[in-house]
Structures are given as structure tokens and as C-alpha cells.
Amino acid sequence: MRVNKVMPRVLTKLQIEQYHDQGFICPIRVISEQEALSIKDELEQVEKEFPEEINSESRNNLHLSFAFLDALAHNKIIVDAIEDLIGPDISLWASVMFIKEPSSKQYVSWHQDATYMGLDSLDFPTPWIALSPSNIETGCMTMIAGSHKTKIQNHEDTFAENNILTRGQVIQDVDESKAVDLILQPGEMSIHHGAVIHGSQPNNSNQRRIGFSLQSYMPNNVKQIVGRNFWTHVRGQKRQDDDGMLLDRPRFNMDPNTVAQRKIANENLSEILYKGAKEKRNY
Numbered sequence: 001m002r003v004n005k006v007m008p009r010v011l012t013k014l015q016i017e018q019y020h021d022q023g024f025i026c027p028i029r030v031i032s033e034q035e036a037l038s039i040k041d042e043l044e045q046v047e048k049e050f051p052e053e054i055n056s057e058s059r060n061n062l063h064l065s066f067a068f069l070d071a072l073a074h075n076k077i078i079v080d081a082i083e084d085l086i087g088p089d090i091s092l093w094a095s096v097m098f099i100k101e102p103s104s105k106q107y108v109s110w111h112q113d114a115t116y117m118g119l120d121s122l123d124f125p126t127p128w129i130a131l132s133p134s135n136i137e138t139g140c141m142t143m144i145a146g147s148h149k150t151k152i153q154n155h156e157d158t159f160a161e162n163n164i165l166t167r168g169q170v171i172q173d174v175d176e177s178k179a180v181d182l183i184l185q186p187g188e189m190s191i192h193h194g195a196v197i198h199g200s201q202p203n204n205s206n207q208r209r210i211g212f213s214l215q216s217y218m219p220n221n222v223k224q225i226v227g228r229n230f231w232t233h234v235r236g237q238k239r240q241d242d243d244g245m246l247l248d249r250p251r252f253n254m255d256p257n258t259v260a261q262r263k264i265a266n267e268n269l270s271e272i273l274y275k276g277a278k279e280k281r282n283y
């Protein structure tokens with residue numbers, strides 16, 4: 001999808017072209033480093049306070065339980081950048097908090113996001129916001145430039161212990177000569193295409209690597225065809241799906257209304273992501 005706008009809101013014309021040509025752009029400053037670190041502090045506070053709600057296996061759709069993450073999902077700079085790429089009617093499908101603990105073996109194998117998302121399109125953008133430094137030492141994302149132009153590749157489910165993808169799904173033959181590391185400071189984001197091949201290495205540093213992946217923002221014509229259509233409305237005209245609902249926004253952390261909606265949305269998400277899989281993990 002190409003949205004030709006005369007005056008982009010946040011992205012430069014060059015960045016828009018890069019997104020279409022390479023399948024990703026980076027870095028884009030969203031909030032200050034200070035603001036990112038205070039979001040990280042709040043995240044670590046709620047991890048202590050509500051360990052049932054947020055933990056390594058309960059990491060999907062946290063924007064429905066915590067108001068400070070909902071605010072990030074609706075951040076004007078992020079949404080303006082997305083509007084530059086997909087136009088004015090925007091809904092969010094899901095979010096994932098990707099945390100790699102210090103000196104841990106957790107990694108993400110080469111994959112294309114759109115493979116198991118159950119959508120009738122591969123063409124949608126995912127912002128990934130760094131809440132701590134994301135670099136080669138901490139295990140930043142690496143993208144294969146231009147790989148979004150190929151079709152979805154064969155993914156092998158491995159369920160490997162340290163692979164933090166749902167199925168541990170792997171694409172075997174990847175042209176690593178086109179690999180680009182996405183280095184981000186806290187408060188910066190990258191945006192990647194639903195079909196770009198990417199992955200990330202373990203965190204070899206003594207600090208956590210935390211990225212909030214808003215996966216993904218879509219225009220209203222993209223439909224969920226495996227599960228039900230649960231969406232968070234973000235901007236513009238509201239979606240009208242007859243097999244789902246628009247989710248509410250939390251008014252405060254652990255708003256019981258949206259915590260309950262998150263449970264339903266996560267059950268739906270799990271059915272979609274694990275459709276046809278031989279095993280099912282808790283995330």
C-alpha cells in the first residue's frame with residue numbers, strides 16, 4: 001500500500017520511500033530518553049505489583065491493562081508516522097512487550113510477522129519503541145533489507161526453549177548479507193513492514209532490553225480472517241466488523257473493564273497465532 005500525501009506529518013519523503021523499498025525505517029524519536037526511562041520505571045513497578053497480569057508469558061495486549069501503555073499506543077508522533085504510511089483510518093490489532101533479561105539466552109529467529117497473524121494482507125507497519133538501549137550488545141532487531149518484497153517464506157515451528165517467538169518459528173535460508181541492525185536509544189522507534197524478515201540475538205549486557213511492539217496498525221480494509229475482529233480504534237473512521245468489537249481504552253492501570261477485554265482478546269489471539277500448531281505455549 002502506498003499513500004501519496006503531499007505533506008507527510010512526521011516522516012520525511014525519504015523515510016517513506018525507505019519503508020517501501022527496504023521494509024523498515026529507523027530511528028525516529030517518539031519521546032525523550034527521560035520519558036522512556038520513566039515509562040520503563042512504571043513498567044517495572046507494575047511488574048512487581050501485578051505479576052499475574054504482566055510476566056514473560058503474559059506480554060500480549062498490555063495496552064489494554066495499563067493506561068501508560070495505552071497512551072504510548074496513541075502517542076501523536078507514532079500515529080502521525082503511521083498515518084504517513086497507511087492513511088487516516090487507523091486501528092491497532094495487538095501489542096507485544098518484548099523483554100530480554102540481562103545476560104540471557106533469549107533470541108528471536110528469522111521470521112515474517114504476517115505469517116501467523118490471520119489477516120488478509122501482509123502490508124502493514126509495526127512500530128517498535130525502545131524503552132531501554134537496543135543495540136548489538138543488548139540484542140537489537142536485525143532486518144533483511146528488501147525481504148518484504150518476497151512472498152511469505154516457509155517457517156518451521158521449533159518451539160526452541162530460548163526462542164521467544166510464539167512457535168519458535170524459523171525461516172532457514174536467509175540472505176544475511178542484506179542484514180541491517182536497528183540501533184535505538186530509549187524513546188526512539190523503528191517501523192517495520194509485516195512481511196520483512198527479521199530477528200534478534202541474545203542480550204549480552206547487564207541491563208534489560210525492552211521493546212514495545214505495536215503489532216500492528218492497520219487501515220480499515222484489512223480484516224482478521226482466522227479469528228474474530230477485535231481492534232483498538234486509534235484514529236479516523238471506526239471499523240465496523242460484524243464478527244468482533246472495538247476494545248475500550250483503560251481509564252487507569254488495571255481498569256477491570258479492559259482487563260476483562262484483554263483476557264478475551266488474548267484468547268482470540270492465541271487461537272489465531274497457534275492455529276494448526278502441534279504445541280501451544282502460554283504466550
Ligand SMILES: O=C(O)CCC(=O)C(=O)O
Pocket residue numbers: 098108113126128139140141198199200211213215
Ligand atoms: O523484540 C525483538 O527482538 C523482536 C520483535 C519482533 O519480532 C517484532 O516486533 O516483530
